[in-house]
Amino acid sequence: MTEQLASERRVRLNRQRVLETAVAIADEIGIEALSMRRLSQELEVVPMALYKHVENKEQLLDGMVEVIVREIEPADGGAGWKPAARDQVLAARRALQRHPWSRRVIESRTTKTPAVLDYIESFTGLFIDGGFSVDLTHHVMHAIGGRMWGFTQELFDDPDEADATVPPEVREAMLRQAAAFYPNIVAVATSMNHDDGSIVGHGCDDQFEFEFALDILLDGFERLHELGWTSRGSRG
């Protein structure tokens, strides 16, 4: 009685609020630190209350993916399949990049939820509607794989939080050391913008790298499409 005279009657939970809060927490503290208990605490509720809105943690993750996938702006198919597919992939990339953990979670999901299927469906449609054969579209979908979500497997990712605090001259010394063992890696990893004489690269342009690979694939698809390529002739 006396407890809640000032505060309005407690807002009720619902699935959407659970999912959105989970996404927000994952954005803040990282997906690995998101636990049912942490989430319930943020919602000012006891842990078990969540299970009235979400079957278990796996389904919570599924739901979080749905929230993000629904954020992807649909591409305009009117301009032809190629720019449309390009735009669509880059739109997905924008949405997923707002949630750094999303790549890993999407990849770990085995069951595809409706929103995910909707996205794949409309993406597939871009090629079909663009006149691609079903056969070629099949292979295209395989080839584009995770790239359709707007991410690549990053190779030279954030080298470590700690490294950021290492002074540049030490960093350079470490690099020279490493170059003895891994000359190619070091050469390549530092290839960007080293006109200034430093061997330390300034990091590289993720967006450029992504579009580089994407365009090679799209050009390849286009070429095969123009040639009327079919998988029938290509197999043993």
Place this chain on the structure above:
Amino acid sequence: MTEQLASERRVRLNRQRVLETAVAIADEIGIEALSMRRLSQELEVVPMALYKHVENKEQLLDGMVEVIVREIEPADGGAGWKPAARDQVLAARRALQRHPWSRRVIESRTTKTPAVLDYIESFTGLFIDGGFSVDLTHHVMHAIGGRMWGFTQELFDDPDEADATVPPEVREAMLRQAAAFYPNIVAVATSMNHDDGSIVGHGCDDQFEFEFALDILLDGFERLHELGWTSRGSRG
């Protein structure tokens, strides 16, 4: 005293045996079911004994990756960069496919261990030694990304253990149902070998799909290389 008269003096643990046993267990019961306790039990040792040979579970996973990566047969660089790169990727694929969990684990590792760096190094070297500019090699490495390990992001993966038990006619009915909502997905997913009139596909040839995408990329790299492509002209 009386305990061990028959059995020979207990074999001592070492890092290699820990890692190899961990790999074997993961192969058998899945990576998510591999715990320090389960592993110690298999080695007939108390859980904490493992920590004398491995710093923690993260490093155990790193070590497991090392074991697998060392299994990759090196490619013969004598035949030119293109077949060499192709062979190398397919060799990696063979090694990683023996351990279904390895893809996920490799992708989740942030720190690169020596064996991993060795592999990346030698792979990078194929392009450098093949006359690629460091610049182009850089972009090539980004573009090939996870494919360099021999995997793609699978889209139409194993649809579920349970589905295997569903009788074909039910499966077909489900597909017709789904086709209403996801016509493109269903068309594409069932595009292989349906000359027999059934709309149920017979699954698709992963290896073929993989090589399809790989060759598009390699052809693209070749074209850019022949053109003397550089990233300088391509940026905003």
Place this chain on the structure above:
DNA sequence: CTTCAAAGGTGTACAGCGTACACTCAAGGT
């Protein structure tokens, strides 16, 4: 307004996890 089922929220409890810390014990070098 009363009644009553359904749905939402609580509390307790359990098995499992990774691992810190203090210990015992066996092997090898002096």
Place this chain on the structure above:
DNA sequence: ACCTTGAGTGTACGCTGTACACCTTTGAAG
């Protein structure tokens, strides 16, 4: 024979997901 060093043990802690039984609020029907 002694002593150092490292391997293996035992106990304990805080964390996880969630089963199950319980209470409380809600909204509709009588």
